[in-house]
Amino acid sequence: MSDWLWWRDGVLYQIYPRSFMDSNGDGIGDLEGIRSRLDHLVWLGVDGLWLSPCFPSPMADFGYDVSDYCDIDPRFGTLADFDRLVADAHARGIRIILDWVPNHSSDQHAWFRESRLDRTNAHRDWYVWRPPGPDGALPNNWQSIFGGPAWEWDPASGEYYLHSFLKQQPELNWRSPGLVRAMHDVLRFWLDRGVDGFRIDVVHRIQKDPELRDNPLIEGRGDGYRGQRHIHDENHPDVHATLREIRRVLDEYPERMTVGEVSLMDPAEVGKYYGQDDELQLAFNFSLMRAEWSADSLAREVERFEAAVPESGWPDIVLSNHDISRHASRYGAARTRVAALLLLTLRGTPFLYYGEEIGMADVSIPPDRLQDPLAWTLHPKLSRDPERTPMQWEPAPGGGFTTATPWLPLADDAPSRNVAAQRGDPGSLLCFYRDLIQLRKRTPALHRGSYRRLPAPDGVLAYERSAPGSLARVALNLTDEAREPDLGAGRVRESLGTSFGRSVDRAGRLRLDPNEGLVLCLDPI
Ligand code: GLC
Ligand code: CA
Numbered sequence: 001m002s003d004w005l006w007w008r009d010g011v012l013y014q015i016y017p018r019s020f021m022d023s024n025g026d027g028i029g030d031l032e033g034i035r036s037r038l039d040h041l042v043w044l045g046v047d048g049l050w051l052s053p054c055f056p057s058p059m060a061d062f063g064y065d066v067s068d069y070c071d072i073d074p075r076f077g078t079l080a081d082f083d084r085l086v087a088d089a090h091a092r093g094i095r096i097i098l099d100w101v102p103n104h105s106s107d108q109h110a111w112f113r114e115s116r117l118d119r120t121n122a123h124r125d126w127y128v129w130r131p132p133g134p135d136g137a138l139p140n141n142w143q144s145i146f147g148g149p150a151w152e153w154d155p156a157s158g159e160y161y162l163h164s165f166l167k168q169q170p171e172l173n174w175r176s177p178g179l180v181r182a183m184h185d186v187l188r189f190w191l192d193r194g195v196d197g198f199r200i201d202v203v204h205r206i207q208k209d210p211e212l213r214d215n216p217l218i219e220g221r222g223d224g225y226r227g228q229r230h231i232h233d234e235n236h237p238d239v240h241a242t243l244r245e246i247r248r249v250l251d252e253y254p255e256r257m258t259v260g261e262v263s264l265m266d267p268a269e270v271g272k273y274y275g276q277d278d279e280l281q282l283a284f285n286f287s288l289m290r291a292e293w294s295a296d297s298l299a300r301e302v303e304r305f306e307a308a309v310p311e312s313g314w315p316d317i318v319l320s321n322h323d324i325s326r327h328a329s330r331y332g333a334a335r336t337r338v339a340a341l342l343l344l345t346l347r348g349t350p351f352l353y354y355g356e357e358i359g360m361a362d363v364s365i366p367p368d369r370l371q372d373p374l375a376w377t378l379h380p381k382l383s384r385d386p387e388r389t390p391m392q393w394e395p396a397p398g399g400g401f402t403t404a405t406p407w408l409p410l411a412d413d414a415p416s417r418n419v420a421a422q423r424g425d426p427g428s429l430l431c432f433y434r435d436l437i438q439l440r441k442r443t444p445a446l447h448r449g450s451y452r453r454l455p456a457p458d459g460v461l462a463y464e465r466s467a468p469g470s471l472a473r474v475a476l477n478l479t480d481e482a483r484e485p486d487l488g489a490g491r492v493r494e495s496l497g498t499s500f501g502r503s504v505d506r507a508g509r510l511r512l513d514p515n516e517g518l519v520l521c522l523d524p525i
Contacts, residue, residue: 006095006196007259010046010047011046011349012048012049012097012259012352013353014049014050014353015049015051016029016052017053017063019389019391021036021391021393022390022402022406023035025404027404027405029391029401031054031076034051035081038088038089040419041092042093044357045438046352047093048096049089049094049096050097051096052099053098054072055069058108060106060166061169061373063099064101065107066105066106066109067106069186070190082193086194087194096197097197098195098198100200100201102206103171103201103205103206104165108168111123111127112127116154117156123178125179126179126182127170128173129157129161130151130161139151139160140213140215142214142232142233143227144167144225145165146166147224147378150163150233164233166377172206174242191250191252191256195256197250197259198259199260199261200246200261203280204235205233205235207236207238207242215230234264235264235269240272240273243280244279247275247278247279257282259281259316262283263286267304267307271307271309274310275310276310277310281313282314282315282316283316284351287304288302289318289327293335294478299453302451302453315348317343317346319353321351324384325362325387326355326361326387329362334514336359338478340436341476344433344436345465345472347449347451358417358429360391360392363385363389365385365386370383372384385408388408390407392410392414393418393420394419400420427500435496443521444467445465448467449466450466451463456483457484459477459483461474461476462474462475462476462487466524469524471521471522471525472519472520472521472522473507473519474517474520475512477516481514482511482512482514487508488507489507490520490522491506493523494520495518495519495520498515498517499513
């Protein structure tokens with residue numbers, strides 16, 4: 001494993017810092033809390049942590065509105081706490097990925113406060129300002145993803161500014177050389193502190209049509225965001241040159257990486273963000289989370305993404321994150337094991353979302369405790385709070401997360417579903433995740449091998465992973481009835497399945513119960 005590369009061959013884990021571990025009893029997770037729980041992550045076997053934003057922020061969008069790119073919000077700790085976290089993580093072989101938000105800052109960022117002072121300010125063009133049209137009309141028809149027009153009137157300077165999200169999140173202007181230099185320096189600031197990579201927030205929007213032309217409308221879809229074809233406000237071809245420059249900054253340091261949130265529906269467009277190994281190292285593959293839970297639809301999405309990622313690139317697999325209902329809720333509790341098997345045996349870097357390893361599900365939040373701004377701007381039902389509740393550590397008050405009232409309520413099942421309870425039970429979901437991660441690590445076919453779908457009965461997803469000297473076959477019964485796939489010839493060296501204790505010594509025809517899956521590591525042919 002001499003050419004082992006952490007972000008390609010390893011397993012990555014997303015932490016939502018507000019919800020992982022509170023060290024100082026204010027009900028909000030923090031960096032010291034994360035540091036105190038590194039032991040769990042080492043035991044689980046993850047290779048890198050992506051921390052959702054922990055920079056100073058007025059928290060209009062819980063940290064995705066950054067008011068200083070080069071510091072830590074006091075709610076999460078200090079720069080010294082951050083340095084300690086990086087040092088302790090590195091000492092345990094765990095890398096740290098920060099969440100860089102280049103599309104917009106907070107309206108409280110010093111850059112924006114200067115920019116809005118007057119039209120001739122040196123920071124004016126770091127944001128996207130436009131004069132009103134006749135009779136004060138908006139500059140164009142663009143809409144905010146979080147509701148309403150994408151333009152906010154600034155009476156003091158007499159122009160509108162652009163925002164794709166909240167009006168507290170003004171859009172940065174990546175056509176301004178000064179802004180580009182400043183943001184490159186932000187990357188260097190963290191790289192110099194030993195950060196290993198960045199998740200790049202909404203990277204597909206950082207370049208827009210320079211003429212800011214109207215988006216065409218879609219008949220019958222209303223006059224909001226969903227009623228437009230987004231051909232001018234996102235995915236402008238100039239984004240690729242911008243990314244090549246960002247990549248050159250990363251390449252000033254060894255083994256650093258970026259993973260981009262490219263929220264576009266067409267995998268072929270997402271694949272372009274890899275460039276010729278000179279843009280992103282990974283672009284999130286959101287297609288599995290959007291797909292129907294069936295063998296054919298999952299296989300179709302796997303193959304479409306495989307086809308989209310260039311030869312020099314590497315795919316990734318994501319089932320949950322902080323913006324979407326947890327998959328234990330979307331697919332149902334009965335499917336969490338087979339989903340784990342899928343996530344950890346497909347070709348591509350797996351991203352776990354904190355808590356999925358113990359089967360955490362969405363928590364319904366009483367109206368008076370809703371936090372996510374989406375609940376206010378769009379609809380309470382669209383709130384992302386249910387998937388952001390505190391990590392369930394122990395059967396204690398506060399779930400072992402906090403000694404205070406947590407910022408979002410803990411799940412009702414926290415006293416029984418928690419890390420402590422599952423660590424002591426070799427048949428638990430948590431131990432299954434750990435066993436799978438270890439198996440993936442010691443099996444080159446699983447972490448580096450090729451992917452080929454195998455013929456299987458209706459509703460069973462079966463595939464082969466193969467690398468020089470290493471072979472694995474996987475069968476996942478995604479139906480609610482028993483199935484009998486045939487996994488071909490071969491002597492089994494190791495097997496791991498969703499049914500605890502089941503072991504298999506020959507491939508061939510196997511009976512799988514509903515939602516049962518197996519991975520077999522075979523003698524190479
Ligand atoms: C990304 C983040 C999301 C945030 C939005 C605006 O989509 O994942 O949480 O609200 O960007 O920054
Ligand atoms: Ca705290």
